[in-house]
Amino acid sequence: MLAIVSSAALQGIHAVPVLVEVNSGESGDPRLILVGLPDAAVKESDDRVFSALANSGYRKPQTRTTINLAPGDLRKEGPMYDLPIALGILQATGQLSGERRLDAFLIAGELSLSGATRPIRGGLAFAMQARSAGKRGVLLPMASAREASLVDEIEVYGVESLAQAAGFIEGKTDLPNLAGTNAFENAKETSDDGLDFSDVKGQTAVKRAVEIAVSGRHNLLMIGPPGSGKSMIAKRIPGIMPEPSLDEFLEILQIESAAGSTRRERIQRRRPYRAPHHTISDVGLLGGGSIPGPGEISLAHNGVLFMDELPEFKRSALEVMRQPLEDANVTISRSAGKVTLPCNFMLVSAMNPCPCGYLGSQQKECSCSPHQIHRYRQRVSGPLLDRIDIHIEAPALTISQLRDASAGESSASIRQRVEAARARQRKRFAGTTIRSNADMSHRSIRQHCQISPDLGDLLQQAMERLGLSARAYDRILKVSRTIADLAESETIQSSHLLEAIQYRSLDRLGSA
Structure with a gap:
């Protein structure tokens, strides 16, 4: 019997889709074959998964079982595929069926030998991938689900064990949907650490x-x-x-x-x-x-x-x-x-x-x-x-x-x-995409950092005396604009420009 579970792999800070395909009931010796360019941590998942299945009250496959992590040309790393592999094995061996479709969720999580889940990297990225893929939601270890709850428009469920995840898929266990809990609004800044x-x-x-x-x-x-x-x-x-x-x-x-x-x-x-x-x-x-x-x-x-x-x-x-x-x-x-x-x-x-x-x-x-x-x-x-x-x-x-x-x-x-x-x-x-004065491009500098001809002459003299580069020229104007902002001035005045010039200490030391 074939079972397909949706998961993901991290590339940088983004998640890309991975399908965990489990085919059980094949003829031959009863063993597990894992393919799909896995690293050492993924290859070791069969030992963790089989122990988790046994300690959660399930039986391991009695026939040859092939697990494919698709696409095959994408390197898979880490233990995050334990939970989707285990659920795929349960469905492929007829031990899991219920009112909730397994392929409606993006699933990831590490399993301990007891069947308990452990947090993984990339929970937030997985939730974003699930949303873009049109999934109903994500099923993740509880600690990883908390960060995923910041992503709206999908359901987010945290599980503490393999048995709890299987019970949820079968409809026997109800889990709270963590999405929409206003995690961002409720997030507070760090408590007073005494640094003032x-x-x-x-x-x-x-x-x-x-x-x-x-x-x-x-x-x-x-x-x-x-x-x-x-x-x-x-x-x-x-x-x-x-x-x-x-x-x-x-x-x-x-x-x-x-x-x-x-x-x-x-x-x-x-x-x-x-x-x-x-x-x-x-x-x-x-x-x-x-x-x-x-x-x-x-x-x-x-x-x-x-x-x-x-x-x-x-x-x-x-x-x-x-x-x-x-x-x-x-x-x-x-x-x-x-x-x-x-x-x-x-x-x-x-x-x-x-x-x-x-x-x-x-x-x-x-x-x-x-x-x-x-x-x-x-x-x-x-x-x-x-x-x-x-x-x-x-x-x-x-x-x-x-x-x-x-x-x-x-x-x-x-x-x-x-x-x-x-x-x-x-x-x-x-x-615009500009968030602060430091992000201004050359065009933005010309538009927002205009100075009078007299100030232009003053800046030219400073540039020549200090031997500054064109990049330093732009940065002096950006700093001048910030000083003017702090002074609530719409235009850059001489005092703003002079203060910005004096913040080139190493240039002045190098020219002495």
Whole structure:
């Protein structure tokens, strides 16, 4: 008897349809044959499935059974096919029949030897695939079904065991439809984690630069000695970012789901913050693997990627980031296929002014030679610096600043100004794919960043003196537009342009 169960395979962050075809009752030795380009984890599913069947009160096939995962030219990986294979075997052997059609649902899930289900990667992507394929709904492990419930227009059911899934298909078990439970509206931001800008002592100029960077989603580089508060400030940046929209939130969850790092306990409506160590590999940063998956830059999509000690990252890893920073996506090609992953993140980076970290410090003398300083700064290439809109120096704190007991401005207060600036940008770019000033194209810059002839001459002088590139020219105008938004100005004024120019610290240092 032939049974066909609909499932899916992950390609990047998207799901593609896979049919699990089970044919039982064939003549020959009683054994199971699994075909369809499975990896090792899929090949091991027969042992898990047979144990789950036995421990759930069902019998395993007594004849030769062939299982085909179609299409045959698509690589299948992971244990997500355990549940559809088990249900297919039950139907093919006449142990499963009921009022609900098996092929009306997209089914995926890992099984334990006891028959209990375990969560899988890609629950959200599977729900989206089921909707586009016209399926009635999805049948997933409970933890994976919670994230899938964010997708509307389909039914979402979570199961705790194989027996429960079989009972649901037969109509003997009723399960709540998790879809339409307003998961997005009920999702709350992270509880107070104690990270607030009011804790940051001094660094008024740095906090101003951070506010501008977040308001326009500009990339930021902080340069200062150890202990100046660079990492402390970076950790507090998500707290002043606007709440993600529904579309942004679904994109964030889809990437996390594909990477297997979904917040399964409670869906939290917040932006991601990723801080990879400088020893990370190129694949860990950009994504990849035998079957390409998301890396740190994609996991930071619609959020913050913090790269501390920027010059300590491998040169190859830094250089391959140039294209993703420009295009907001990364394309990865492997023998198993090619995928394009989104990575529209805000880059926040930090570095010391020299190898020892104390160049220009009033508290400690720098021990680095000019050659060492030059070689250290050259680890971050000019083309990469061009893609960082704001460079800001974070000086060492004085003892009096550290002793100051007064609280600084809170994150909530800063966030109000950021949201007001973002609101002006949403109004400006309504009807386009542009979400913030940093996303403006050359045509948009000409339209929304017009400056007077006098300001044009001023910018030309700065460009010539600092030896800036055309890309840096565009980024100065984008930052100027954001500063004008924060000042509630319809046009870019001289003070806005001058402040944007001064945020090219490394360019000024390099021209000195």
